[in-house]
Amino acid sequence: xxxxxxxxxxxxxxxxxxxxxxxxxxxxxxxxxxxxxxxxxxxxxxxxxxxxxxxxxxxxxxxxxxxxxxxxxxxxxxxxxxxxxxxxxxxxxxxxxxxxxxxxxxxxxxxxxxxxxxxxxxxxxxxxxxxxxxxxxxxxxxxxxxxxxxxxxxxxxxxxxxxxxxxxxxxxxxxxxxxxxxxxxxxxxxxxxxxxxxxxxxxxxxxxxxxxxxxxxxxxxxxxxxxxxxxxxxxxxxxxxxxxxxxxxxxxxxxxxxxxxxxxxxxxxxxxxxxxxxxxxxxxxxxxxxxxxxxxxxxxxxxxxxxxxxxxxxxxxxxxxxxxxxxxxxxxxxxxxxxxxxxxxxxxxxxxxxxxxxxxxxxxxxxxxxxxxxxxxxxxxxxxxxxxxxxxxxxxxxxxxxxxxxxxxxxxxxxxxxxxxxxxxxxxxxxxxxxxxxxxxxxxxxxxxxxxxx
Amino acid sequence: xxxxxxxxxxxxxxxxxxxxxxxxxxxxxxxxxxxxxxxxxxxxxxxxxxxxxxxxxxxxxxxxxxxxxxxxxxxxxxxxxxxxxxxxxxxxxxxxxxxxxxxxxxxxxxxxxxxxxxxxxxxxxxxxxxxxxxxxxxxxxxxxxxxxxxxxxxxxxxxxxxxxxxxxxxxxxxxxxxxxxxxxxxxxxxxxxxxxxxxxxxxxxxxxxxxxxxxxxxxxxxxxxxxxxxxxxxxxxxxxxxxxxxxxxxxxxxxxxxxxxxxxxxxxxxxxxxxxxxxxxxxxxxxxxxxxxxxxxxxxxxxxxxxxxxxxxxxxxxxxxxxxxxxxxxxxxxxxxxxxxxxxxxxxxxxxxxxxxxxxxxxxxxxxxxxxxxxxxxxxxxxxxxxxxxxxxxxxxxxxxxxxxxxxxxxxxxxxxxxxxxxxxxxxxxxxxxxxxxxxxxxxxxxxxxxxxx
Numbered sequence: 001x002x003x004x005x006x007x008x009x010x011x012x013x014x015x016x017x018x019x020x021x022x023x024x025x026x027x028x029x030x031x032x033x034x035x036x037x038x039x040x041x042x043x044x045x046x047x048x049x050x051x052x053x054x055x056x057x058x059x060x061x062x063x064x065x066x067x068x069x070x071x072x073x074x075x076x077x078x079x080x081x082x083x084x085x086x087x088x089x090x091x092x093x094x095x096x097x098x099x100x101x102x103x104x105x106x107x108x109x110x111x112x113x114x115x116x117x118x119x120x121x122x123x124x125x126x127x128x129x130x131x132x133x134x135x136x137x138x139x140x141x142x143x144x145x146x147x148x149x150x151x152x153x154x155x156x157x158x159x160x161x162x163x164x165x166x167x168x169x170x171x172x173x174x175x176x177x178x179x180x181x182x183x184x185x186x187x188x189x190x191x192x193x194x195x196x197x198x199x200x201x202x203x204x205x206x207x208x209x210x211x212x213x214x215x216x217x218x219x220x221x222x223x224x225x226x227x228x229x230x231x232x233x234x235x236x237x238x239x240x241x242x243x244x245x246x247x248x249x250x251x252x253x254x255x256x257x258x259x260x261x262x263x264x265x266x267x268x269x270x271x272x273x274x275x276x277x278x279x280x281x282x283x284x285x286x287x288x289x290x291x292x293x294x295x296x297x298x299x300x301x302x303x304x305x306x307x308x309x310x311x312x313x314x315x316x317x318x319x320x321x322x323x324x325x326x327x328x329x330x331x332x333x334x335x336x337x338x339x340x341x342x343x344x345x346x347x348x349x350x351x352x353x354x355x356x357x358x359x360x361x362x363x364x365x366x367x368x369x370x371x372x373x374x375x376x377x378x379x380x381x382x383x384x385x386x387x388x389x390x391x392x393x394x395x396x397x398x399x400x401x402x403x404x405x406x407x408x409x410x411x412x413x414x415x416x417x418x419x420x421x422x423x424x425x426x427x428x429x430x431x432x433x434x435x436x437x438x439x440x441x442x443x444x445x446x447x448x449x450x451x452x453x454x
Numbered sequence: 455x456x457x458x459x460x461x462x463x464x465x466x467x468x469x470x471x472x473x474x475x476x477x478x479x480x481x482x483x484x485x486x487x488x489x490x491x492x493x494x495x496x497x498x499x500x501x502x503x504x505x506x507x508x509x510x511x512x513x514x515x516x517x518x519x520x521x522x523x524x525x526x527x528x529x530x531x532x533x534x535x536x537x538x539x540x541x542x543x544x545x546x547x548x549x550x551x552x553x554x555x556x557x558x559x560x561x562x563x564x565x566x567x568x569x570x571x572x573x574x575x576x577x578x579x580x581x582x583x584x585x586x587x588x589x590x591x592x593x594x595x596x597x598x599x600x601x602x603x604x605x606x607x608x609x610x611x612x613x614x615x616x617x618x619x620x621x622x623x624x625x626x627x628x629x630x631x632x633x634x635x636x637x638x639x640x641x642x643x644x645x646x647x648x649x650x651x652x653x654x655x656x657x658x659x660x661x662x663x664x665x666x667x668x669x670x671x672x673x674x675x676x677x678x679x680x681x682x683x684x685x686x687x688x689x690x691x692x693x694x695x696x697x698x699x700x701x702x703x704x705x706x707x708x709x710x711x712x713x714x715x716x717x718x719x720x721x722x723x724x725x726x727x728x729x730x731x732x733x734x735x736x737x738x739x740x741x742x743x744x745x746x747x748x749x750x751x752x753x754x755x756x757x758x759x760x761x762x763x764x765x766x767x768x769x770x771x772x773x774x775x776x777x778x779x780x781x782x783x784x785x786x787x788x789x790x791x792x793x794x795x796x797x798x799x800x801x802x803x804x805x806x807x808x809x810x811x812x813x814x815x816x817x818x819x820x821x822x823x824x825x826x827x828x829x830x831x832x833x834x835x836x837x838x839x840x841x842x843x844x845x846x847x848x849x850x851x852x853x854x855x856x857x858x859x860x861x862x863x864x865x866x867x868x869x870x871x872x873x874x875x876x877x878x879x880x881x882x883x884x885x886x887x888x889x890x891x892x893x894x895x896x897x898x899x900x901x902x903x904x905x906x907x908x
Binding site: 003004005006009010011012013014017018021032033034035037038039040041042043044045046048049060061063064065066068069070071072074077081084085087089092093096097099101111112114115116119120121123125126131133135145153156157158160161163164167278281282330331364365368371377378381382385388392393394395396398399409412413415 | 457458459460463464465466467468471472475486487488489491492493494495496497498499500502503514515517518519520522523524525526528531535538539541543546547550551553555565566568569570573574575577579580585587589599607610611612614615617618621732735736784785818819822825831832835836839842846847848849850852853863866867869
């Protein structure tokens with residue numbers, strides 16, 4: 001029998017953890033520098049909290065936890081069988097499962113806000129970095145367990161919040177040295193475009209078609225629209241949007257002419273311009289108005305944000321937007337907000353591909369003390385303690401194994417410095433430091449060891 | 455309908471997170487300073503990996519995850535119902551559940567070592583801080599989801615590893631400013647005591663009885679032993695152990711006389727003395743040989759460690775020991791090691807009760823910029839950015855709300871400094887800094903703001 005990690009889930013080895021922590025620590029440090037507060041919620045939620053929040057497909061993808069103890073009583077056997085026989089799998093499941101694993105961080109956050117509304121100071125700026133679980137078919141780049149890194153600002157309608165989250169995005173990727181384009185759109189603009197050509201219900205079809213412009217050209221897009229129930233007149237009317245181009249300002253000019261007096265559209269442009277202007281004021285240059293951006297149309301009501309890496313082919317690596325009603329599903333009205341979520345796994349892949357992980361995060365241990373025997377070793381323990389107090393990471397090899405074995409350990413672990421303290425060094429109070437990269441050796445007084453590494 | 459966190463699980467509010475992170479960060483920093491490497495394993499494991507590793511009781515306490523899709527086929531209905539009817543709940547569960555949530559970090563670590571044995575450098579010093587889940591009845595201080603903070607050194611028999619883990623324990627609690635006693639025992643000594651009085655199979659009964667000495671006195675303990683099948687002669691023989699007392703050295707002297715020529719006992723004392731001597735050499739004073747310590751007798755084979763807080767009534771807050779065979783259950787022989795686990799929840803309660811959480815961890819945001827309107831605000835955004843670069847955490851209030859409301863936000867959030875930049879300050883390039891603790895206000899040049907906070 002072979003024991004393995006569950007399909008679609010991953011063990012993280014030390015080096016992977018060091019790289020992942022680099023990403024999480026960078027995101028966390030930026031969140032914290034903006035005064036965001038961390039919260040955590042439990043891995044499992046009551047299914048009543050989760051079900052119906054992610055559509056039928058989402059309900060199926062929830063991992064459900066079998067009730068403890070006698071999970072199905074005899075008198076329910078036949079009802080249970082009926083549900084399964086009739087292919088009501090979710091209903092059958094809910095007879096034996098009360099709890100499920102969280103599917104995202106948003107629904108648990110909404111429940112959290114409702115439960116703790118009296119302990120929260122509004123506007124509430126929270127961040128949350130925890131794994132989520134989805135019973136998806138595992139495939140390359142899609143996992144059943146993955147981390148989300150969310151930040152939201154709730155209880156304030158100010159567009160300064162959109163601006164701050166974009167500033168955070170810009171800062172995170174600048175710290176990670178990853179060139180990105182921040183794409184910005186507004187749900188109200190999409191709604192207005194659909195409304196202007198008389199198809200308010202077809203926002204998605206329109207944006208999906210526009211998005212294919214690069215691939216299939218103007219003619220192809222127009223053909224697709226015709227196939228999707230738009231008239232030649234609709235397509236004609238939409239042409240300025242299909243041909244929209246240029247700088248943010250130029251695009252907004254085209255759009256304004258198109259939208260004309262549509263109230264919702266004017267509001268959308270106003271919001272868009274406000275955020276773009278503020279971003280300019282704080283020197284965020286890599287932001288682009290992208291009319292094809294249409295993520296989260298089910299819940300976003302204002303700004304829509306998405307981030308793409310410039311130098312590597314990869315889907316969206318961060319996304320977010322403004323929503324009007326976070327907690328309504330749990331009975332608390334009028335909590336609007338704006339949020340973003342960093343896609344840690346994709347960011348990891350980008351940094352890996354572009355070799356952007358800094359060398360210094362690969363080193364876990366700075367100094368290894370070779371073990372020459374009991375007496376020498378005791379001295380090493382004390383010196384290691386000193387170095388640790390000075391902020392270095394040190395190991396003392398636990399066995400007085402052969403020198404070769406101990407040096408091999410240092411090599412395999414990528415430890416940059418090895419300290420040697422044998423009988424001679426004990427008697428004259430010195431220690432030999434070997435630089436494992438250059439091979440150079442230097443002898444210093446034991447009292448000067450800490451100074452040496454400063 | 456009321457939506458709440460699942461019973462026995464917890465939401466963590468920002469202030470709780472700050473305190474919890476203080477504990478986790480302290481433990482992590484010490485682990486890292488000793489060159490321990492972090493790993494993570496998935497929340498869910500195959501039930502075949504988990505079942506049978508924690509005894510019958512443990513199997514019942516595993517949270518099992520319902521298989522996705524059609525989890526029970528019609529042709530299996532009757533077999534399934536038979537299992538339930540015959541009260542074979544675990545068997546029935548295993549027909550519809552392939553996976554479960556991890557119950558501890560040790561079994562997943564063992565699987566990890568077997569799976570990745572070729573990617574690991576031995577001796578392998580790993581740490582792992584992740585939640586675990588147990589379907590226990592929730593009660594005060596017992597949760598269904600809680601974090602474990604484990605460190606293990608595997609692939610080395612050296613007693614220096616025991617010493618290093620005790621050093622780590624001492625460092626962590628010294629950093630947390632929590633007075634503790636580190637209790638040390640050795641499984642071999644317990645076995646020898648049982649052997650000397652001719653009851654090798656009754657280690658547990660003996661230690662449990664000795665442990666009650668403080669509560670029920672010598673006579674009570676001896677009576678309990680008689681009730682548990684020991685003869686008057688056994689009890690007579692055991693008396694020196696029941697009366698064991700004094701310093702570590704004195705206790706060891708008494709024990710040596712008692713154990714005499716028992717080989718296993720001599721080995722146990724040798725191990726114990728080695729570790730105690732090394733601890734003395736590195737100035738660890740708060741360590742005590744405790745013959746009643748008998749945790750983990752099912753798997754520990756050498757040293758047994760436990761930590762008690764001195765100034766607060768609380769069970770063991772950290773524990774660990776030496777084991778001979780970590781990975782045998784997964785087919786890899788001869789991997790021995792030694793490990794410890796910090797009990798984060800209990801440590802939290804100790805620090806809370808003794809008010810040992812430092813004030814500085816309670817502050818999340820250092821500076822709030824009051825929002826006087828659009829123009830002033832833009833200047834604040836740039837100044838906030840400057841301060842962030844200098845390492846401060848800053849917020850700019852998102853709305854130009856009433857001053858009172860903004861000041862109240864600063865108060866409720868415990869923000870120590872508020873910066874005010876109105877029309878006047880814009881025109882003369884200054885900014886007013888209000889210290890929220892003292893109420894003092896000071897006007898400085900905008901160019902000197904960063905300097906002010908240094």
